[in-house]
Amino acid sequence: MNNPRLASRYAKSLITLAAEQNQVDAVCADMKWINKICKSNPDFVNVLRSPVIKPSAKQNILQSITNNRVCALTGAFIKLLVIKARETNLPEIATTYIDQFNELRNIHKVKITTADPITPEMQNAIMANVKAAAAPGQTFEVETEVNNELIGGFLLETGGILVDASILRDLKDIQKQFMNNDYLHKIR
Numbered sequence: 001m002n003n004p005r006l007a008s009r010y011a012k013s014l015i016t017l018a019a020e021q022n023q024v025d026a027v028c029a030d031m032k033w034i035n036k037i038c039k040s041n042p043d044f045v046n047v048l049r050s051p052v053i054k055p056s057a058k059q060n061i062l063q064s065i066t067n068n069r070v071c072a073l074t075g076a077f078i079k080l081l082v083i084k085a086r087e088t089n090l091p092e093i094a095t096t097y098i099d100q101f102n103e104l105r106n107i108h109k110v111k112i113t114t115a116d117p118i119t120p121e122m123q124n125a126i127m128a129n130v131k132a133a134a135a136p137g138q139t140f141e142v143e144t145e146v147n148n149e150l151i152g153g154f155l156l157e158t159g160g161i162l163v164d165a166s167i168l169r170d171l172k173d174i175q176k177q178f179m180n181n182d183y184l185h186k187i188r
Contacts, residue, residue: 007092011100014077014093023073028101030066030074031094037065038091049088058087106138113145113155115166126156 018027038045047053047061059082066075081087102109110130112118127142134140140158147155153166 002092003089004092004096006086007089007096008100010081010086010089010093011096014073014097015100015104018073021073023071024101024104026071027074027077028098030070031097031101033069034066034074034090035094035098038094045091048090055082055085055087058082062087102141108134108138108140108159109143110140111143111145111155111157113147113150113157115146115148115150115152117146118144118154126154130156130158 014027015024018024044065048058059079062078062082063075066078070078078087078090081090081093086093101107110127112123112126114122123142123144127140130140131138149168151167151171153169155166156163
């Protein structure tokens with residue numbers, strides 16, 4: 001069950017503790033790794049959320065997955081989640097931690113969707129325009145995606161702003177113009 005308030009509180013506590021121990025970056029890397037596992041393996045998330053599986057079994061599963069792959073602070077935090085019966089919220093907490101880390105470091109996510117895989121030159125040109133429009137001191141984390149339906153051009157998403165410079169959008173605009181032809185009588 002999604003509980004953003006709980007995820008926010010646990011993530012804030014973890015980021016505060018990590019800051020005290022100078023491990024914010026290491027814990028963030030661990031949370032990104034956990035987030036990647038949760039997104040790529042829905043069965044793992046189902047195991048975490050299953051009321052049938054005992055907490056001790058969940059602890060063993062989590063320990064075997066994270067053994068020697070996460071820092072001691074992250075391992076202790078995951079163990080605490082199992083003790084408090086909050087392991088079901090681990091995917092949410094990991095995502096919220098990453099968001100809070102990005103906010104702390106003034107990192108903004110930029111998602112570029114293109115019809116074909118984007119070349120580094122094109123990505124650099126787009127990001128140069130984004131950086132020119134952004135406030136000084138902001139850094140960006142770029143995520144690219146391929147969507148063949150766009151035909152050409154790109155979609156750019158950042159900070160709740162969507163820039164649609166795709167051929168698909170142009171074709172839809174042309175289609176709307178043809179549909180709104182005032183010179184043709186419409187039969188009701």
